Amino acid sequence: MAALAVVRDLREHRDPVSAEELEQFETDALAGFVLARTSAGLADSTIRGDVGHVEEIRTWFGRSLWDMEPADADAYSGRVLRGSPSGTRLARSQALSTYFLFLELRHNV
Numbered sequence: 681m682a683a684l685a686v687v688r689d690l691r692e693h694r695d696p697v698s699a700e701e702l703e704q705f706e707t708d709a710l711a712g713f714v715l716a717r718t719s720a721g722l723a724d725s726t727i728r729g730d731v732g733h734v735e736e737i738r739t740w741f742g743r744s745l746w747d748m749e750p751a752d753a754d755a756y757s758g759r760v761l762r763g764s765p766s767g768t769r770l771a772r773s774q775a776l777s778t779y780f781l782f783l784e785l786r787h788n789v
Contacts, residue, residue, distance in 0.1 A: 706744050710734070713782050733775035745776075746783060 697705070710731065717727045738745055740760055741752060753776065761769045 702744065709783060709787075712786060713779055716782055716786070729771065730775040730778065733772045734779050737772065737776055745779065 713734070714727055714731060717730065734745070737756060740756060741748055757769065757773070761772060764772075
């Protein structure tokens, strides 16, 4: 008869990160976003625009963007961008969508 073994989690156990480490990670993630867009051959002005849009949304949100829920994005679109031209709304939503796609591809576990 086979013996039973104790099952344990094989993932690395880490202590919670500090606010400074989280801020560093967020900065690194944005830098990686810039490098990925540069590697894809996008113009500097396009990258600068995307980063500007992402930073504006981050400033409005007040915390890391990966904490953002769909309801938060809806609130941003409905309150902040309500009176903005359609091109601005489109550019901001595309920049945010592209940033999240980058994070998903880059940091997918």
